[in-house]
Amino acid sequence: MMPGPMNELVEDLPSILASSVVSSSLEANHLQIEVRKDALAGMAAHMIGHCHAWLISEHAADLRERDGTFHIYVIFALPKGDGIITVMSKVDGSDPSYRSLTPDIYAANWFEREMMEGFGLLPSGHPDLRPLRLYDSWPSGVYPMRKDFDPSVPVPRVPTGYEFRHVEGEGIFEIPVGPVHAGVIEPGHFRFSVAGEPVINLEVRMGYVHKGIEKLSESLPYPRGVMLSERISGDNGFTHSLAYCQAIESIAGADVPERARYLRTAFSEMERIYNHMGDIGGIALDTAFGVGAQMAYVLRERMLSLNERITGSRFLRSVNCIGGVRKDIDMSGKRSISTELIGLKLDFDDLVGMMTEMPSLLDRVETTGMLSDDAAKNLNVVGPIARASGIDRDTRRDHPYAAYKDLSFSVPLYREGDVYARMMVKIEEVLESISLIEQAMDRMPEGQLCAKVVDVQAGRIGMSLTETHRGEAMHWVMSGEGRPWRHKVRDPSFLNWPAIEVAVMGNIVPDFPVINKSFNLSYSGNDL
Amino acid sequence: MSKDEKDVETLGKELRAKTMKVLGRSMAIREVDAGSCNACEVEVNSLTSSIYDIERFGLHIVASPRHADALLVTGPVTRNMEVPLLKTYEAAPSPRIVIAMGACAISGGIFKDCYACNEGVSEFLPVDVLIPGCPPRPQAIIQGIMVALEKLESRKRGASCQK
Amino acid sequence: MFKFFDLGVRKHGVVTTRYPSEAFVPPEGSLGMPDVDGERCNMCGRCSDACPTGAISLAGRKVTVDLGLCIFCGECARSCADGGMFMSREFELATRSRGELEVEHDVKG
Incomplete structure (x- = not known):
């Protein structure tokens, strides 16, 4: 409940960001800002760097039927007070790409990979574009979260590959664990790279329980x-x-x-x-x-x-x-x-x-x-x-x-x-x-x-x-x-x-x- | 209760006797989560707690399929778990029995229309025992294991007849 | 060492349940197998519409509940106005074949 600071937040935007704001509205404690696609990453970085906000989610919705675009929503919570900020941007259906947030906000990494495989939205500049859940037999170009995807039609199985991160060096070996574990827990794959006893790298591959x-x-x-x-x-x-x-x-x-x-x-x-x-x-x-x-x-x-x-x-x-x-x-x-x-x-x-x-x-x-x-x-x-x-x-x-x-x-x-x-x-x-x-x-x-x-x-x-x-x-x-x-x-x-x-x-x-x-x-x- | 009280009285002793008879001393169970929501896992974990303590019947939840007599499968079998499930099954020595636990494992349950799900374990493996529930309570799992032991017993008898 | 013994066994006694040597009756109101009262059911079909997984089907004078599909949510019992469909506390439902899970109930009313 802090309309004052929330309004100031929009007014205080640096000019380069302010000029890219399409619209903004404030409802109770929820500030919504629509920005042009090219400014999305800059705006998000500003929210984290300047406002010290926490990232809550980054996700998309397929609204091509309505206005021919995908909408990307990046949601933040302000560190003090009950304030939520949604930064929204439209991405044209004919050119589904946008500048990745991940180089500035590491936490956006998995969200953008999720959007990529679900909607086919390509985050340019993202350092790691491997699939998160749809690997192994999922055909490329099939995006289940798009509205034109019919879940009742079985998706064909095609052989695909998945590259794990490799650590190389003398005496380094890998321990693959899972997806079926020794304990009664859920399935997931852990790949340890170890030098003797200490773990020097762990890669977690999730997605085994992906149901849709x-x-x-x-x-x-x-x-x-x-x-x-x-x-x-x-x-x-x-x-x-x-x-x-x-x-x-x-x-x-x-x-x-x-x-x-x-x-x-x-x-x-x-x-x-x-x-x-x-x-x-x-x-x-x-x-x-x-x-x-x-x-x-x-x-x-x-x-x-x-x-x-x-x-x-x-x-x-x-x-x-x-x-x-x-x-x-x-x-x-x-x-x-x-x-x-x-x-x-x-x-x-x-x-x-x-x-x-x-x-x-x-x-x-x-x-x-x-x-x-x-x-x-x-x-x-x-x-x-x-x-x-x-x-x-x-x-x-x-x-x-x-x-x-x-x-x-x-x-x-x-x-x-x-x-x-x-x-x-x-x-x-x-x-x-x-x-x-x-x-x-x-x-x-x-x-x-x-x-x-x-x-x-x-x-x-x-x-x-x-x-x-x-x-x-x-x-x-x-x-x-x-x-x-x-x-x-x-x-x-x-x-x-x-x-x-x-x-x-x-x-x-x-x-x-x-x-x-x-x-x-x-x-x-x-x-x- | 569907069973007679008197009948139920003797079930515990029967269970113990049956594990002794059919499997020698004990029964090793490997749990495989093939896409469940993890409520089934909570209940399976409860089985080994001192409240239900299934080890007192000679039933063990084991870490590897290599020495398992039974696979306890939960979840609707997601696309990504198809291969791991089959590999786990192949790793278990025969005669191995498959217990489908929970609505998802039996029929896909609420997830049966998902794009990355199958309609239960029976699409991939011969299912011997089904335990309905969402999730089945620990007592229901114990009862399911008793049914599984009956199944094993009859299969063993069948095998000795063939000889 | 004895501290553990004091806190555990001596304080609480044996906590292990006696099931299956002794019968277990779930507490009142617990969601067990959906059951049909043949006297009170009037085959209105509301339960089958309410079922989120399509586990209930009506045909002739029979209501069939597929326990393999049932997620024990109690939606059917809540939708029933006549008390024909209710949640029993029955939980010992494991069977050896899929067919046995389809429980048929005759409706008299």
């Missing part, structure tokens, strides 16, 4: 889109579907009932607790501290069954709907939540006491997998990983949604950037989450659960940010007739995966599992 969710969403009516968004990344299904619902609600101008806002807050935090328990257990397991791991898993299971008792679903599915929630928490529900949380907190304190005093565990996690705050800033990482590297960002506080504005909580911050810091951030977040649920239960007003949302006008844009347990998730919807015209999902993992390549540098290969676990990134949310 964004395209499928364009064919699903909004209520079904909620179900799909619950399955983008199963373990943070609630916050993803919440972001989707909020995006649609913002298009329709729907007023979500107060009670539903509090319930959404409580459910989001319940999801965060069980996931963080899993992560903490995972770190304990990978440092061979079995007792701690099992204790954490028992606590996770207790949260999962609490979820089921309250909502009927262990993963809080079928709870969100557009306009509110479907499941209420009645008095007995409140009682069972508070009893469970008190017990959980006591046992969690035992676990934390044990883990933070365990020399064999601390020895493995301290100074392991360091992500310096410089690297974290340049890679634009989000969530607990950012907070462990000294970046004070939390969507719940910076861009409040649901009932977070009315509740008090602190955002844990560590500067070390190692596995220990990430573990501690997660531990402290669990305690904050418990307090948030208790506050939400106390202050929850009586009232309706769900507002009726009837009219979702076509051709409008809705955007929503939510804080999943992995960090900030974005859902961006351009509405069509009863279903999205374009639905962009940006899972926090999409920004965080490149950071793991930096964090393992110089560590020994056996430490990779624990580093990976401390990041705990979603493969499915990344690949979509």
Whole structure:
């Protein structure tokens, strides 16, 4: 809510950028600037370099049917206050190329590769134009996100190649890992180049779980889109579907009932607790501290069954709907939540006491997998990983949604950037989450659960940010007739995966599992 | 409950006895994620926690298909996972059984109309046991493994008849 | 060493579930197999329209639920005005063939 500074932002543009602005508009806290294609990269660099904004997303929409162009949207969040800036540029359908942002903003790297394979938009000057998800057998010139692509027609398989980065030198060898891993995790390929024990290069190749969710969403009516968004990344299904619902609600101008806002807050935090328990257990397991791991898993299971008792679903599915929630928490529900949380907190304190005093565990996690705050800033990482590297960002506080504005909580911050810091951030977040649920239960007003949302006008844009347990998730919807015209999902993992390549540098290969676990990134949310 | 209470009482002992009989001592299961949303993985991970502790029945989630008796496949089989899935199957020694877990692995579920997805595991591998659910709860997976053991037993009997 | 023992086993006892030796009944309201009450169903077809994966089909006096397609979202039960379609708590659904997952329900009403 800061119209003043936001307007000044446009007025203060350097003349060379100001002259390329086609139009700009300010709605509440959302500034939209349309610039000419040649100035897009300059404008984006200005936002990062001058305004110190954070990149949220860069994506495209195919509007060739309407005005013969592709639209590229680059979305930023201002570092202070709840300000969002969208820089938009039109790219002619007959010449689908633009100047790449990546040389100035490293975090744009994967976004532009994603746009290239989805829409065929060529970023000139991009240093690495290999496909991100459509490799191996995908024919060139087939762009699935374009509107003229028919998903029901099978895409032929043609042999194609994929070049990994190679490190050459005496005694250097490569260790390919995956996509089928030793543990029960999702598929992804990691290629380590090692000299003896230390990793000198890691290349992560994602895309194995690429299903085509964004395209499928364009064919699903909004209520079904909620179900799909619950399955983008199963373990943070609630916050993803919440972001989707909020995006649609913002298009329709729907007023979500107060009670539903509090319930959404409580459910989001319940999801965060069980996931963080899993992560903490995972770190304990990978440092061979079995007792701690099992204790954490028992606590996770207790949260999962609490979820089921309250909502009927262990993963809080079928709870969100557009306009509110479907499941209420009645008095007995409140009682069972508070009893469970008190017990959980006591046992969690035992676990934390044990883990933070365990020399064999601390020895493995301290100074392991360091992500310096410089690297974290340049890679634009989000969530607990950012907070462990000294970046004070939390969507719940910076861009409040649901009932977070009315509740008090602190955002844990560590500067070390190692596995220990990430573990501690997660531990402290669990305690904050418990307090948030208790506050939400106390202050929850009586009232309706769900507002009726009837009219979702076509051709409008809705955007929503939510804080999943992995960090900030974005859902961006351009509405069509009863279903999205374009639905962009940006899972926090999409920004965080490149950071793991930096964090393992110089560590020994056996430490990779624990580093990976401390990041705990979603493969499915990344690949979509 | 569909089964008689009395029937269910004895199931645990039966399961243990069956693993002993059919597989000697234990059953090794390799989990393959062929494009799931990761909720199924959370549930499979729960199986090894001390709450469900499937190791007490001699069931092990193992790291390699090379010594696996069963493949537990989740996900609708994405385009990029077709080859890895087939390679994992070929790496497992026969008789190997394939368990399709979750709606996606059985039929493609909600993802069946995606451009980079197939309609389940049965398009590529002979599926022996199907565990419906989205995701199936850990108890349902245990029950699915029991069904798989019955399947293995009957196959073993068939093989000895041929000899 | 004994500290772990104290915090773990001595404090909590045995936490392992007794399933499958003992039956497990999911808590009330949990989303299990969609079931049909043959007395109350009037074959209006709203459930099959509501199903996001097309798992429900109606033919003659029969409602068929394909559990292989079902994502257990409960949309069918919510759309049903007559209580004919409801979410049971049944979860032991594993079978050995795809055909067995297509559960037919006779409708009397």
